[in-house]
Amino acid sequence: MVIREQLAQAVSEALGAIGVEPVPTNFVVERPARREHGDWSTNAALASSKAAGRNPRELGQELADYLTENRPPHVESLEIAGPGFVNFRLAPTWLYDVLTEVVEQGEQNYGSLQIGKGSSVNIEFVSANPTGPIHAGGGRWGVYGDSLARIMARCGYQPHKEYYVNDRGVQTKLFGQSLVARKNGEQPPEGGYQGEYIEQWASEMPDDVDPVSWGIERSLTDAKNVLAEMNVEFDTWSSEQALVDSGAMDAALEQLRSTGNVFESDGATWLRTSEFGDSEDRVLVKSDGELTYFTPDIAYHIDKFNRGDHIIDVLGADHHGYILRMRAALLALGKDGDRYETLIGQKVKLTSDGEEVKMSKRAGNIVEIRDLVDEVGPDVARFAYLLQSIDSPQTIDLDLLKTEASENPVFYVQYANARIHSIGAQAKERGVVRLPLAEVDLTSLTHERELEVLRQLSAFPEILEVALAERAPHKITNWVRELAAAFHGFYRDCPILRTDTDPDLQQARLWLAEASRVGLAIGLDLLGVSAPEQM
RNA sequence: GCCCCCGUAGCUCAGUGGAUAGAGCAUUGGUUUCCUAAACCAUGAGCGCAAGUUCGAUUCUUGCCGGGGGCACCA
DSSP, X not given: OOHXXXXXXXXXXXXXXXXXXXXXXXXXEEOOSSGGGOSEEEOHHHHHHHHHTOOHHHHHHHHHHHHHHSOOTTEEEEEEETTTEEEEEEOXXXXXXXXXXXXXXXXXXXXXXXXXXXXXXXXEOOOOOSSSOOBHHHHHHHHHHHHHXXXXXXXXXXXXXXXXXXXXXXXXXXXXXXXXXXXXXXXOOTTOOOSHHHHHHHHHOOTTSOHHHHHHHHHHHHHHHHHHHTTOOOSEEEEHHHHHHTTHHHHHHHHHHHTTOEEEETTEEEEOGGGGTOSSOEEEEOTTSOBOSHHHHHHHHHHHHHHOSEEEEEEEGGGHXXXXXXXXXXXXXXXXGGGEEEEEEOOEEEEETTEEEOOOTTTSSSOBHHHHHHHHOHHHHHHHHTTSOTTSOEEEEHHHHHHTGGGOHHHHHHHHHHHHHHHHHHHHHHTOOOOOGGGOOGGGOOSHHHHHHHHHHHHHHHHHHHHHHTTOTHHHHHHHHHHHHHHHHHHXXXXXXXXXXXXXXXXXXXXXHHHHHHHHHHHHHHHTOOOOSOO
16 A cells, blocks of 8 residues: 555544544645655645534644554654644655565556556547648647557556548548649649649559549558657557448448437438537538538447447547537437547647748648658657647747757656666676665665655656546656656766765665666656667 | 637746645856766746635636637538
């Protein structure tokens, strides 16, 4: 059991013992923002004073007195502070337990949670139209979705990463026509695709192929390549056309009809989505007999419901209006809405020379993810994307990522890892051997820098839990930066291999470095960023 | 008009129902006979406005102001 739970339980018991009935459950045990407020703190007295009809400071004092008499493990002293907080000061022994736990559980298991209990989660993201290069926003969703999947996997879920390919419909036809036009040296049709890439691809296109399917393949190859370079891989690429061809779409339409929520109007076929929370009804089949995007997408979501326990769609803010209609369709079909989750991300803006970069040379009116990856490399790009919440619109300064690469946060973290490996290499050279952990006395770790590293490591399980609950990979980014900062401070002030370092202390520090390495490896892996051993 | 997101330091962004709100960049200055100075240390300034809920609000609610996005028989 982790220390926080031990303390919470002790507080709960103490409240009962000093006569607070019923024992409240609305209190928390947390890490105070300020070090001088101790290692852990609880607001239990404040949270229960009103219900108990007691003065919070007096109640806090009683609580502190009781816990001083009946001390939870590692607790050295307690004090009452502020309006009624009870602060715990712990002996560093609790942090030695953390070190041991990190090392013993290792990269695979430290901080791993079983919240998901093995349930499957289907995460769909990017799903850009296969009519051209992936844009910078697509890169954000790619990195975000991939990292979220990694987080979910570490929390006991079985994530399945999926990309939906809209390989039929009006847009694909226009795309094919644009390719043909360019191949024949003509202008693309009205509403067609204008980017330079169309000319490039058209020149690659053989004469005897179907331009639409060839173009889609070309587009998907492009997308797969650039996403793979960013360490984003999908388990499944689902084809809209295949869904229609298989009859799944007709079956879905039939299923919808059987619910009595489908009607004909103005020559089109509509779904009464307004009955299920949407602002208006939506067209399933247009008056010209063509399907809308919506209809196969419903079939696709039915398919996903059949394949996964929980369904997540990662969408750009420009698609948020679409959510209610899909949810309505699923509700109309009697699906459990709790199993369907949509995550909306705000858009990305790239700047250079203080000006927004509005287009790529190749793609025309969009900024390609390719440009970013070629410019700064996958690690820098990924880390930059994962630096902030997807709820916020993001501004990425290309110049900063390029010219000040050495100041870039990703290198700061990777450099910590490189330093650890350098210590290992140096130790080997000098014949310093790390003894088994069980033979090492960790109590020599008393330096504030050493303890800070361990505090950071101890926080990881909580951070992971929050990152999962809030679907927020950037919490991991922040944590790994803080861990790196703690390590750099330790590295600076606590020499390991220097000849005047006490042998026992040296052993303890070697293990502290190893624990740091494990922590950095876990964090970087969740972000999908590499952990180079040399820089 | 309706819906969604955002408004925190000069810039880019974290963060929290609590006790003195943080980081990076930028500025200025300092640190290395010894494990990588891509490091460490120091340095000013900030929660858009107003009510409400609360023992306590920058955090929750509402309104206003400001910015972005969306309101198709496009996808």
